[in-house]
Amino acid sequence: MEREISYVKAILEATAQSMAEDASVYIMGLGVPDPKGIFGTTLGLKEQFGNQRIMDMPVSESAMTGVAIGSAMVGMRPILTHQRLDFILVSLDQIINNAAKWHYMFGGKMSVPIVIRLIVGRGWGQGPQHSQSLQSLFAHIPGLKVVMPFTPYDAKGLLVSAIRDNNPVIYIEHRWLHNITGIVPEKIYTVPLGKARVVKEGKDITIAASSYMVLESMKAADYLGKDGIFAEVLDLRTLQPLDRESIINSVEKTGRLLVVDGACHTAGFAAEVMATATEKAFGHLKVSPQRITYPDLPTPTSPALANVYYPRVINIINAVRSMFRLPGRTEDELGIKHDQPLDVPDKSFTGPF
Amino acid sequence: MGKCNNVMNPDLKKKLLFNMLRIRLVEEAIAERYSEKKMRCPVHLCIGQEAIAIGVCAHLSTKDYVMSAHRSHGHYLAKGGDLKAMLAEIYGKVTGCSLGRGGSMHLVDLDAGFLGATPIVGGTIPIAVGAAFGSQMKGESRISVVFMGEAATEEGVFSESINFASLKKLPVIFVCENNLYSVYSPLSVRQSAERNNSAIVKGYGIYTDKGDGNDVIEIYQKMENAVGHARQGLGPAYLEFDTYRWREHCGPNYDNNIGYRSEEEYLDWRKRCPITCFEEILKQEKVLSDLEVKETVKKITAEIEGAFNFAVSSPFPPEKDLYHHLYAY
Ligand SMILES: Cc1ncc(C[n+]2csc(CCOP(=O)(O)OP(=O)(O)O)c2C)c(N)n1
Ligand SMILES: [Mg+2]
Numbered sequence: 220m221e222r223e224i225s226y227v228k229a230i231l232e233a234t235a236q237s238m239a240e241d242a243s244v245y246i247m248g249l250g251v252p253d254p255k256g257i258f259g260t261t262l263g264l265k266e267q268f269g270n271q272r273i274m275d276m277p278v279s280e281s282a283m284t285g286v287a288i289g290s291a292m293v294g295m296r297p298i299l300t301h302q303r304l305d306f307i308l309v310s311l312d313q314i315i316n317n318a319a320k321w322h323y324m325f326g327g328k329m330s331v332p333i334v335i336r337l338i339v340g341r342g343w344g345q346g347p348q349h350s351q352s353l354q355s356l357f358a359h360i361p362g363l364k365v366v367m368p369f370t371p372y373d374a375k376g377l378l379v380s381a382i383r384d385n386n387p388v389i390y391i392e393h394r395w396l397h398n399i400t401g402i403v404p405e406k407i408y409t410v411p412l413g414k415a416r417v418v419k420e421g422k423d424i425t426i427a428a429s430s431y432m433v434l435e436s437m438k439a440a441d442y443l444g445k446d447g448i449f450a451e452v453l454d455l456r457t458l459q460p461l462d463r464e465s466i467i468n469s470v471e472k473t474g475r476l477l478v479v480d481g482a483c484h485t486a487g488f489a490a491e492v493m494a495t496a497t498e499k500a501f502g503h504l505k506v507s508p509q510r511i512t513y514p515d516l517p518t519p520t521s522p523a524l525a526n527v528y529y530p531r532v533i534n535i536i537n538a539v540r541s542m543f544r545l546p547g548r549t550e551d552e553l554g555i556k557h558d559q560p561l562d563v564p565d566k567s568f569t570g571p572f
Numbered sequence: 573m574g575k576c577n578n579v580m581n582p583d584l585k586k587k588l589l590f591n592m593l594r595i596r597l598v599e600e601a602i603a604e605r606y607s608e609k610k611m612r613c614p615v616h617l618c619i620g621q622e623a624i625a626i627g628v629c630a631h632l633s634t635k636d637y638v639m640s641a642h643r644s645h646g647h648y649l650a651k652g653g654d655l656k657a658m659l660a661e662i663y664g665k666v667t668g669c670s671l672g673r674g675g676s677m678h679l680v681d682l683d684a685g686f687l688g689a690t691p692i693v694g695g696t697i698p699i700a701v702g703a704a705f706g707s708q709m710k711g712e713s714r715i716s717v718v719f720m721g722e723a724a725t726e727e728g729v730f731s732e733s734i735n736f737a738s739l740k741k742l743p744v745i746f747v748c749e750n751n752l753y754s755v756y757s758p759l760s761v762r763q764s765a766e767r768n769n770s771a772i773v774k775g776y777g778i779y780t781d782k783g784d785g786n787d788v789i790e791i792y793q794k795m796e797n798a799v800g801h802a803r804q805g806l807g808p809a810y811l812e813f814d815t816y817r818w819r820e821h822c823g824p825n826y827d828n829n830i831g832y833r834s835e836e837e838y839l840d841w842r843k844r845c846p847i848t849c850f851e852e853i854l855k856q857e858k859v860l861s862d863l864e865v866k867e868t869v870k871k872i873t874a875e876i877e878g879a880f881n882f883a884v885s886s887p888f889p890p891e892k893d894l895y896h897h898l899y900a901y
Binding site: 249250252253254255275276277278279280281282305306308309343344345346347348349514515516517519520521522523524527528560562 | 754
């Protein structure tokens with residue numbers, strides 16, 4: 220029987236197994252050894268590996284990022300965690316000026332094998348400074364790798380790869396994926412960085428997404444299928460290096476591309492994916508590529524505004540329909556129900572994925 | 573306690589007590605109603621820490637500036653922030669102090685001189701220094717006060733800020749509430765046991781003082797000296813007060829059972845309640861009667877009730893407002 224575990228457990232297992240196989244791996248971050256253990260992703264590690272390798276730290280993200288980088292240069296493999304993506308912002312100098320460039324600017328003499336885990340804190344009024352999605356920012360920096368796993372399987376495999384990789388890797392988790400489940404092998408394994416995956420095959424349109432937006436896209440694809448539109452859902456998994464070939468292959472097959480990116484619109488990652496399709500598969504496109512993103516705004520706290528801020532299944536469905544010159548439909552018409560208020564994760568669609 | 577100054581005006585003492593009590597009752601009302609799931613944003617309650625907000629703000633006028641961080645309800649109220657607008661903000665309503673865009677972690681009341689509170693640790697420290705810098709440049713006589721948790725002193729921006737404040741002799745007062753924890757992380761995993769904040773800050777050339785954060789009179793007096801220093805143009809001051817957060821880091825419940833601190837420690841601090849201890853003293857001094865307390869509680873409770881009604885019955889921001897205020901015109 221194949222084993223099903225949560226995304227949280229998958230991260231925990233990847234960490235524990237990587238630490239067991241490599242004594243240079245350590246994990247550090249605010250609250251790592253505390254009773255909540257970073258939403259459960261570090262629970263039990265201090266009992267197994269001791270508090271030298273499972274470390275809390277001063278509320279000094281900038282310095283501690285530099286500390287992680289320095290230790291990585293001399294042979295350690297730190298995993299640095301932030302309970303909200305937003306907290307990494309006080310340490311950007313260390314990441315962008317140092318971690319990302321060290322290998323290149325010193326002629327390849329040293330490398331910085333560090334993983335920085337970031338959690339996107341959508342929902343329950345997390346608001347402007349606790350729910351940002353800044354994947355595009357990191358993907359723009361040469362020298363950084365950026366992964367955004369969607370399934371528990373990938374959460375584990377990509378984390379193992381990130382830890383083994385000799386470069387700084389930004390590993391972005393969406394809080395609303397933490398409780399989804401999926402089949403995850405018990406043994407340690409890797410998922411290669413830089414490889415997208417078709418999570419649902421289809422012939423009519425490619426929906427390219429990452430992280431939590433893959434889940435929304437899969438739901439949308441189900442509804443679209445009922446109306447005879449067969450969407451292929453491509454989970455990008457890694458934004459940097461981007462698997463352009465998989466995008467091109469899928470678009471060559473379907474002739475249409477919708478990119479769903481959970482981040483602000485302008486200069487966002489969706490544009491990069493669309494550009495790839497127009498540059499490399501222009502002749503195959505039947506309509507111009509489209510994108511769904513967040514608006515160019517900070518995240519508002521009030522649920523009344525957050526609910527219109529975040530695009531959801533119906534927006535994806537209607538974006539696709541418009542690409543087929545079909546009229547838009549409503550959630551009521553399609554029977555889309557919400558068992559929860561919109562500012563907490565929907566419990567009806569949590570896997571296994 | 574016990575250091576209570578008997579020459580102090582009894583009316584002032586009562587005002588300090590009742591102002592603390594008001595914060596306490598507001599926070600308890602939030603805690604009680606939080607499970608209704610209508611306040612849909614994180615809340616960091618300051619129950620147990622009320623004395624610092626009140627003792628400090630007692631020396632400020634609306635002209636002075638105050639800033640804070642994530643645990644800001646008490647600071648906002650102590651500075652005279654509008655209660656209705658605060659509750660409406662927590663309810664995500666358009667009548668909230670930030671029009672519902674910010675929630676509990678983003679309070680503001682410019683009429684009261686409360687310039688804003690934000691939850692990125694350390695984030696408002698240099699901004700308060702900047703407000704003081706601006707006041708100095710404009711030749712105004714205001715002072716700026718920034719409240720922070722002890723964890724904020726671990727951020728690099730704290731050191732950078734006090735350095736600049738000292739360099740320019742800015743009229744800014746840093747008020748550090750040391751409640752021993754950052755979320756569930758005790759001081760022992762974050763700071764060396766030898767660390768001495770007062771000595772550090774003094775080393776930057778800054779006036780420092782520290783004291784019992786549960787003793788409103790002591791806070792009041794220490795702030796009086798610090799404010800005198802800053803208002804005379806002698807430069808910044810740093811005050812650190814020991815205190816304790818009673819409830820969980822974020823949310824309405826108690827969390828002594830999850831294993832990061834002990835029930836005994838909590839009960840010990842509870843005995844040192846800034847409000848009941850002070851109330852006892854005032855009763856012993858015969859400047860306060862049970863009846864007065866009862867009547868005040870009644871009055872405050874009615875005010876809170878009215879403010880909740882206002883918040884609950886206020887409308888949500890309309891969808892069409894989503895794009896308003898991205899850029900200033
Ligand atoms: C830069 C940054 N890092 C981490 C956090 C997460 N965080 C929120 S509140 C908090 C605790 C801060 O402790 P302290 O400043 O002592 O204030 P207290 O909560 O004890 O009042 C932390 C670490 C944050 N908001 N910002
Ligand atoms: Mg603290």
